[in-house]
Each structure stands twice: as structure tokens, then as C-alpha cells.
Amino acid sequence: MIVFILILAILLPQEPESVLQKIEREMTVVVERARPCVVQVDAKFATEIRPRIIVNQTVHLAGIIFSVEGAILSDLGGVEGAKEIRVTLHDGRQLPAQLAGRDRRTSIAILRVKATGLKAAEFADAASIRPETFAITIGSKGSMRPSCALGFVTALGRTVMVQERRFDDLMQTTASTQPGDAGGLLANSKGEVIGMIHSRYDPTPAAIEDGQFLRMLQSGSLDFLPSEAGGMSFATPAPTLKFVAERLLKHGRVVRGWIGIALKPAEAGSGAKVTDVYPKGPSARAGVRKGDVLVAFDDKPVTDVYEIRRRVMETEGTKNVKIRVLRGGAQLELDLPIEPEPQP
Secondary structure (H helix, E strand, C coil), X not given: CHHHHHHHHHHCCCCCCXXXXXXXXXXXXXXXXXXXXXXXXXXXXXXXXXXXXXXXXXXXXEEEECCCCCEEEEEHHHHCCCCEEEEECCCCCEEEEEEEEEECCCCEEEEECCCCCCCCCXXXXXXXXXXXXXXXXXXXXXXXXXXXEEEEEEEEEEEEEECCEEEEEEEEECCCCCCCCCCCEEXXXXXXXXXXXXXXXXXXXXXXXXXXXXXXXXXXXCCCCCCCCCCEEEEEEHHHHHHHHHHHHHHCCCCCEECCEEEEECCCCCCEEEEEECCCCHHHHHCCCCCCEEEEECCEECCCHHHHHHHHHHCCCCEEEEEEEEECCEEEEEEEEEEECCCC
16 A cells, blocks of 8 residues: 555656745755855954953854865954964864964965864866856854855956955855854855855945945854845955965965056956056066056967956966057067066
């Protein structure tokens, strides 16, 4: 009788699954795949506000497991200067962590823990990270389990100012973020990392620092900011995360390639307009001028300014490339050296 009922259930027509049900099911799969790679980070600070009067504060944020050897990516602004850092894994284990590397330009920190059974995050290819793709945030809300939100990537190559600091080449997303999410994971529809949560622009009157870019750090247990649909969130893209992490782990510091020019998308058509040339830099020596339009780089047409910046940044040592620029209606071919960026 039981066998007959099972056969009947299989043979009878099933109610078709709706599009929303499919999205719900697939999102659950993605979150469950990526969630073990996200950790909660608690950084304890001691601030002397008056002689012999110390105020202790704990900042809550998130982190992404980069390697099974215990390297964790997080937000430098939330951990630098902390007297103690603790990491809570997905399975509940609490571990002491050390700040093992830092890059202030991107606010990326490398934390180090000693643990077994870690699941390292998978990173998406740069070519697959583009506007209009799904973006799922997986962050940390204080003592609560990591939570998630669904949105889309809306733009790449964004520049924002946070507390008078400039951050370039960020990814913009509609996925919601809240305090405690800094250092959290932004995943694609496969559960791969496409970015690490960086900041949010919140125009609501009730928000702290009204109309400002806010770092998604959380002080206290449940210190949420008001949020409206108009808020925009930003993340450090996966290629930048991998580049910075690998350089920090290999060299202990980040040395970037440099050509000594500032670029922006050309007003019409493809190419990148040169908006500034640094004196005595590689581009100046190669003959590049302000106002030139870069149309080819290393024998490839220029279609994406962000891609050029990334390729230059990731160059190790010195490399010569051929470029083609448009100047006064004529095209010029120049030899351009990519060199290590001068250290401050």
C-alpha cells in the first residue's frame, strides 16, 4: 500500500514551482554554501579619556576566511589598534586572532588564527563581476548569527570619501548593509566572493553623520542605524581583495604597479581620458600628456578604465608595454614602463 502511494505521488502532475520559489531555494543554497566562510570579529579597545580613566569598547564586524591555514580578511578600520581580537567561527568556536597584515589604502586587514577545519572562500573571476549581477551580503550582527540580504551590483570603479579618506575602485550594490557588516562577504549566485563590505551612503535624516558615507562597524551589541531603500552600499571588489591578501602574505606589505597618470572614461566612445600626469613619472617620461585619450594598452583596446587600473596595480617589478593615445586627431604609439609605486 505504501509503495502504491509513493508511485502515485510520483506519477501525478506536480504544481509548477514559481520563479520566486526558485529564487528563494537557490538563495538558500548560496547562503549555506558561503556562510561557513564568514566569521564574526570582536575587537576590544581601551581608550584613556582622562588620566587613569580607561573606557573599554568592543567593535563588532565580520571577516572572510581566505585560507585554510588561518588567514582571514577583515576591515582594518575595525581592528587596528585593538588590544584584543577574537574571532567566532560558523561552528561557534571562539579563537584569539592576531593582526598579521594591513593595507591602509584599501582598509584591508589580514587576521591570523590557529584552527583546523576552516573553509576558505572561493573568489569569483574578475570578468564575471559586472553590473546587474546578483549580490548577496553575508555579514555579522554582533552576537547574532550571520545574516544575509539580496541585491544587485549596480556599478564598478566608484570613489567615495569616508571621514576625509579617499577610497577608489569600489563596487556599488543595492544589497542592504548594517553596522556589524564591515568585512562581511558579498557573494554572487554561485556563492563566490565578489567583494568585501566596506561602507554605506545613508541619506536618512535620522542616521548618524547625516548624508555621509558610514563605515559598517558596530559598537555595542545591537547598535543598528536606520536604513531606507535609498541607501547605497559599497564593497571592495574580489580582485583587489585577492591582490592585497596575496601581496601581504607573500611580502608583508603591498607594492603596486604605477604609471603616474589619472584616468577617467572618455566622454564619447571607448578609451580613457588622461586627466593628470605626474611630473617625472613613467607616463611623463614616455611622452603622455594631459588631455590624451588612451585607446590601446598592451596591444589591447581600452574599454574599461577599472580594468586598466587593476592590470597596472597587479604588475610586479618593472614591465614595458606599448600604448596608443589619441591626440589632436592623430594616434601616437608610445612605450610605457610600469614601475613599482614610490613608497611614501
